[in-house]
Structure formats: C-alpha cells, structure tokens
Amino acid sequence: MKRAVCPGSFDPITYGHLDIITRASAHFDQVVVAVLENRTKSSLFTVAERIEMIRETTSNLPNVVVDSWSGLLVDYCKSNSVQVIVKGLRAVTDFDYELQMAQVNLQAAGVESMFMATAPSHSFLSSSLVKELAHYGGDVSTMVPASVNAALKLRVAGK
Ligand code: PNS
Numbered sequence: 001m002k003r004a005v006c007p008g009s010f011d012p013i014t015y016g017h018l019d020i021i022t023r024a025s026a027h028f029d030q031v032v033v034a035v036l037e038n039r040t041k042s043s044l045f046t047v048a049e050r051i052e053m054i055r056e057t058t059s060n061l062p063n064v065v066v067d068s069w070s071g072l073l074v075d076y077c078k079s080n081s082v083q084v085i086v087k088g089l090r091a092v093t094d095f096d097y098e099l100q101m102a103q104v105n106l107q108a109a110g111v112e113s114m115f116m117a118t119a120p121s122h123s124f125l126s127s128s129l130v131k132e133l134a135h136y137g138g139d140v141s142t143m144v145p146a147s148v149n150a151a152l153k154l155r156v157a158g159k
Contacts, residue, residue: 004028004084011043016122020088035068057145074109085113
C-alpha cells in the first residue's frame with residue numbers, strides 16, 4: 001500500500017491544507033493527515049480539537065485518515081509504514097525551510113518528501129494569517145470551512 005503523510009500544525013485547517021490533502025489523496029492509496037507539534041509556534045486549538053476539525057472537513061475523502069504524533073515526523077513514518085511526506089509549497093518563501101526539512105528527513109531516515117504547488121488562489125493563505133484576521137474580527141469565510149470559522153469565532157471570543 002502506498003501511504004503518504006500530510007503533516008502540519010493545522011491550527012486550524014484551512015482551504016489551502018484541504019487543497020493539498022484532496023489532491024494528494026488522488027495519488028496515494030492512503031493519506032494520513034498528521035497533527036504534529038511545531039516547536040516554533042504556540043497553538044490556539046488543542047490537538048484533539050484540530051483532529052476533530054480535520055476529520056469533519058475531510059470526511060468526503062475515503063482514503064484520508066487523521067492522526068497525531070508528538071516526536072519526529074520520520075519516526076512517525078517509520079512506525080506507520082509511511083513512505084512519502086507530502087507538503088504544499090505556497091511561494092518561494094516556503095522553499096528554504098521546506099527543503100532543509102526534506103533533506104534532514106531524507107538523510108536521517110531515508111524518508112522521501114514530495115512537494116505540491118499550492119493552487120494560486122490559496123498562495124497567500126496560512127493558519128497564522130487566518131488567526132490574526134479572526135482575532136480582529138476579519139472575515140475568514142473564504143479561507144476556512146464554515147465549521148472551522150464557527151470554532152474560530154468562539155475561540156477568539158474566549159470560549
Ligand atoms: O504546519 P507547520 O507548522 O508548518 O508544520 C511543521 C511540522 C509540524 C510538520 C514540523 O514542525 C514537524 O515536522 N514537526 C515534528 C518534529 C520534526 O520532525 N521536525 C523536523 C526535523 S527537521
């Protein structure tokens with residue numbers, strides 16, 4: 001079975017993530033969306049909340065499953081027979097960091113990374129931007145699914 005992982009913080013999942021997950025699911029037998037810790041970021045939603053949002057918004061994709069992991073991504077890949085890491089590249093600004101991670105993951109554990117070009121309509125989109133907009137009452141309805149938008153509104157209101 002060809003199994004890929006789409007890893008990320010997903011805090012919260014956006015239409016940009018969903019674009020990559022949906023397109024990746026057409027190329028692999030199974031795609032695992034794995035919520036991992038990014039030590040450089042603090043999170044708005046708990047891992048359990050993020051998993052629930054991803055499960056709901058990917059429920060139309062039969063070969064997509066959701067999981068979480070605290071530790072190295074390559075250890076997750078080894079423990080779960082995942083052969084390929086799939087990441088989206090939005091712009092050249094993503095490239096340096098993603099290349100560095102892909103090379104470390106290849107060197108450390110022989111795990112391949114593949115990059116998909118983000119759809120141009122999502123090239124500016126990030127969870128950080130969505131959180132910033134939501135914090136100040138901006139409209140993020142074109143950036144995240146309705147259920148995520150509702151959860152964001154509640155969270156920034158302190159609930
Ligand atoms: O959505 P993000 O925050 O850009 O995702 C980054 C993430 C979580 C995929 C990355 O930080 C990660 O892989 N974290 C797990 C620890 C690890 O394996 N780090 C990479 C070593 S080079």
